Amino acid sequence: MKRARIIYNPTAGREVFRKHLAEVLEKLENAGYETSAHATTREGDATVAARDAVRRGFDVIIAAGGDGTLNEVVAGIGHFDKRPKIGLIPMGTTNDFARALRIPREIDDAVDIICQGDSIPVDVGLMNDRYFINIAGGGRMTELTYEVPSRLKTVIGQLAYYLKGIEMLPSIHSSHLRIEYDGNVFDEEAMMFLIGLTNSVGGFEKLAPDSSINDGYFTLLILKKCNIAEFIRVVTLASRGEHMDDPLVISAKAEKIVVTSKNEVLLNLDGEYGGVLPATFQNLYQHVEMFVPLEKLRPQDQVKKIQ
Numbered sequence: 001m002k003r004a005r006i007i008y009n010p011t012a013g014r015e016v017f018r019k020h021l022a023e024v025l026e027k028l029e030n031a032g033y034e035t036s037a038h039a040t041t042r043e044g045d046a047t048v049a050a051r052d053a054v055r056r057g058f059d060v061i062i063a064a065g066g067d068g069t070l071n072e073v074v075a076g077i078g079h080f081d082k083r084p085k086i087g088l089i090p091m092g093t094t095n096d097f098a099r100a101l102r103i104p105r106e107i108d109d110a111v112d113i114i115c116q117g118d119s120i121p122v123d124v125g126l127m128n129d130r131y132f133i134n135i136a137g138g139g140r141m142t143e144l145t146y147e148v149p150s151r152l153k154t155v156i157g158q159l160a161y162y163l164k165g166i167e168m169l170p171s172i173h174s175s176h177l178r179i180e181y182d183g184n185v186f187d188e189e190a191m192m193f194l195i196g197l198t199n200s201v202g203g204f205e206k207l208a209p210d211s212s213i214n215d216g217y218f219t220l221l222i223l224k225k226c227n228i229a230e231f232i233r234v235v236t237l238a239s240r241g242e243h244m245d246d247p248l249v250i251s252a253k254a255e256k257i258v259v260t261s262k263n264e265v266l267l268n269l270d271g272e273y274g275g276v277l278p279a280t281f282q283n284l285y286q287h288v289e290m291f292v293p294l295e296k297l298r299p300q301d302q303v304k305k306i307q
């Protein structure tokens with residue numbers, strides 16, 4: 001019998017996962033998994049619990065929480081040579097990663113996907129020595145996501161980002177950025193840069209429309225220096241996925257990106273504070289294996305499943 005370890009964040013999102021734990025355990029047992037669960041107690045605990053699960057030989061780790069919990073689980077298993085497969089039960093507010101992988105928000109449906117057993121390899125990002133699964137970025141604008149108070153985020157979800165964005169508009173300014181990406185160099189003032197692994201960020205599902213979750217490449221987006229009116233124009237275009245051809249936007253695919261600045265530029269990693277530049281971003285090709293609804297994935301993400 002295979003063994004699964006559920007790592008859940010009891011404080012994530014709106015729903016209380018614990019209330020559903022018995023039925024989730026039963027479903028997994030019926031699907032042939034001997035399952036146990038760990039409730040995280042603080043920030044970073046999912047990383048410790050995931051590391052522990054690898055050492056104890058679990059075949060599968062199921063992250064029940066938001067992107068933050070999944071990020072911590074990936075950080076916990078990332079350094080090991082033999083990594084358990086990951087299942088995801090989206091319990092967060094934005095659940096960007098689950099959205100990109102077409103994993104449904106309903107607990108029951110998400111568990112069904114794990115029980116069905118289809119899985120694909122997924123790329124993971126490494127910034128200096130920290131893992132990310134969805135997006136990294138820097139510049140005044142990306143500070144938004146961690147300035148949104150978490151209680152506000154839980155109550156009104158992604159709307160909080162937009163509200164905070166409007167409030168912060170007057171304070172948006174450019175920074176000097178030197179970005180080396182696979183042999184190319186950008187060295188100018190810019191508003192922000194984003195390094196994406198998936199196509200879904202902060203509710204913007206078409207931010208990196210042609211990204212694939214397992215091709216070994218990041219999508220790099222740079223927004224050049226502009227005024228507030230231009231900035232609003234590009235963000236509006238981005239909400240519709242129509243920003244890629246805008247003259248203020250540089251986009252590229254890259255495996256390795258090195259970013260430095262003459263200014264102090266704060267970084268954002270999967271929606272959390274990620275330190276300051278300089279930073280080296282490395283795409284770890286197909287580093288984790290995740291359970292997904294294979295038939296619902298976009299064609300470019302449907303890598304032949306590994307048995």
Ligand SMILES: Nc1ncnc2c1ncn2[C@@H]1O[C@H](COP(=O)(O)OP(=O)(O)OP(=O)(O)O)[C@@H](O)[C@H]1O
Pocket residue numbers: 009010011012013040041042043044045064065066067068069070072091092093094095096153154271
């Ligand atoms: N018991 C706990 N008390 C407080 N914080 C916790 C606890 N367990 C985990 N955390 C922290 O909560 C953070 C956010 O959790 P998570 O991402 O699961 O939910 P979310 O913020 O609601 O969702 P999303 O990231 O999708 O918006 C995690 O990064 C984790 O460090």
